[in-house]
Amino acid sequence: VSMQKFLEKLPKAELHVHLEGTLEADLKISLAKRNNHPLKSSTVEDIRQGYVYNDLPSFLAFYYEGVELLQTEQDFHDLCYAYLAKVAQQNVLYTEMFFDPQLHIRRGLDFGTVIRGFNAAQEKAERDFGIRSSLIMCFIREMSAESADETFTQALPYLEQPDRSRIIGVGLDSDEKGNPPAKFAKIFARAKAMGLHLTMHCDLDQENTHEHIRQALQDLGSERLDHGLNVLERPELITMAREKGVTFTLCPSPNDVIRPGRSRQDIRDMLAAGLKITINSDDPGYMQSVYMTESLAKAQAAADLTPEELFQISRNAFEAAWISDAERETYL
Ligand code: HPA
Ligand code: ZN
Incomplete structure (x- = not known):
C-alpha cells in the first residue's frame, strides 16, 4: 500500500489541537451571518488568503479575532462537531482538545455555555462516529495569574465532575514571551492536587524557552510538553525529559507556517535522543486545513519516517493519552 x-x-x-483553532473559513461565514457579526472578508478564499503569519503573536491576532464569532452554545457545538466529524473520517479514535475559556469569559459569556456546547458535540460525535474525546482547559499566558485563578474558580463545578464535563487536564497557551510557567505555579499546583x-x-523562537521547559518539567510537574523542540539544545533537558517519561506533542503545520526556517531535522533528532514524540495538528482551521493525516504526512516527508516509526509515534499518543488503562487497551 502507498x-x-x-x-x-x-x-x-x-x-x-485548539478547538478555537479548528474554526474553518466556511464556519466563520455562517457564524457571522447567524450572529450578525461583521467580517472583513466575505468569501472562503479571501479569508484563507488573509492568513499571513510572521510569528506567534501575529497568528494569535487572527485567532483572537475568530474567537469573537463564537457566541452561543450552538456555536460552540458546531465548532467542536465539525472538528470531530472531520477527524473521525481520518481514523482518529480519540482526541484531547484544548480550549481557552478566558477568551470567552472576558467577553461576558458563561463558562457553562462553552462547556455545554462542546459536551453536546462530543456526545453526538461519539454516537455518530464512535470517536471519543476529552477537554483540556488552557490558561492564556499573557493574561494575569489572577485571571487564571478566577477562571479556575468559575470552572470548579465542572472540574469536580470530570465524568460529565470531560475536562481532564489544564494547559498553558498563547504568548510565551515574558510569560513563564512559574507565573502560574499556584494554579497548576491547585489543579494537580485535584487530580x-x-x-x-x-x-520555538522565544527567549528563555529553556528555562520555561525546566520550570514546566521540574517545578510544575508538567506531564507533557506541547511543542518543546528546544530541549534539543540542552542535553540536561533531554535527560530530564527522558527520565520523567515526558511526551512531546509536535505540530509540523505551525512549524511550517509560523516558524519557517526551523530545521526539518528536529523530528529525527528527537527520535535519536530517545524522546517520546507525537504528531498533531494544533490549529488546522487557520493553517491550510492540515488535520491529523496531513500532519503525519508532513512529518513523514520532512523526516523520512518509516511505517514502523509512524506506527510507534501513533502508539505513543495512545500511551500518553489521559485515559484509563481499560480504555487504552481497546485502542492498542
Ligand atoms: N501556540 C500557542 N498558543 C496557541 C496556539 C499555538 O499554536 N494556538 C492557540 N493558542
Ligand atoms: Zn498549540
Missing part, C-alpha cells in the same frame, strides 16, 4: 493509504488507515489519537493532568506549551 504511504498515503497507510497514513489514512493508521489508528490515531490527537493530543494537541487534573498538566501540560504546557513551550514553543
Whole structure:
C-alpha cells in the first residue's frame, strides 16, 4: 500500500489541537451571518488568503479575532462537531482538545455555555462516529495569574465532575514571551492536587524557552510538553525529559507556517535522543486545513519516517493519552 493509504488507515489519537483553532473559513461565514457579526472578508478564499503569519503573536491576532464569532452554545457545538466529524473520517479514535475559556469569559459569556456546547458535540460525535474525546482547559499566558485563578474558580463545578464535563487536564497557551510557567505555579499546583493532568506549551523562537521547559518539567510537574523542540539544545533537558517519561506533542503545520526556517531535522533528532514524540495538528482551521493525516504526512516527508516509526509515534499518543488503562487497551 502507498504511504498515503497507510497514513489514512493508521489508528490515531490527537493530543494537541485548539478547538478555537479548528474554526474553518466556511464556519466563520455562517457564524457571522447567524450572529450578525461583521467580517472583513466575505468569501472562503479571501479569508484563507488573509492568513499571513510572521510569528506567534501575529497568528494569535487572527485567532483572537475568530474567537469573537463564537457566541452561543450552538456555536460552540458546531465548532467542536465539525472538528470531530472531520477527524473521525481520518481514523482518529480519540482526541484531547484544548480550549481557552478566558477568551470567552472576558467577553461576558458563561463558562457553562462553552462547556455545554462542546459536551453536546462530543456526545453526538461519539454516537455518530464512535470517536471519543476529552477537554483540556488552557490558561492564556499573557493574561494575569489572577485571571487564571478566577477562571479556575468559575470552572470548579465542572472540574469536580470530570465524568460529565470531560475536562481532564489544564494547559498553558498563547504568548510565551515574558510569560513563564512559574507565573502560574499556584494554579497548576491547585489543579494537580485535584487530580487534573498538566501540560504546557513551550514553543520555538522565544527567549528563555529553556528555562520555561525546566520550570514546566521540574517545578510544575508538567506531564507533557506541547511543542518543546528546544530541549534539543540542552542535553540536561533531554535527560530530564527522558527520565520523567515526558511526551512531546509536535505540530509540523505551525512549524511550517509560523516558524519557517526551523530545521526539518528536529523530528529525527528527537527520535535519536530517545524522546517520546507525537504528531498533531494544533490549529488546522487557520493553517491550510492540515488535520491529523496531513500532519503525519508532513512529518513523514520532512523526516523520512518509516511505517514502523509512524506506527510507534501513533502508539505513543495512545500511551500518553489521559485515559484509563481499560480504555487504552481497546485502542492498542
Ligand atoms: N501556540 C500557542 N498558543 C496557541 C496556539 C499555538 O499554536 N494556538 C492557540 N493558542
Ligand atoms: Zn498549540
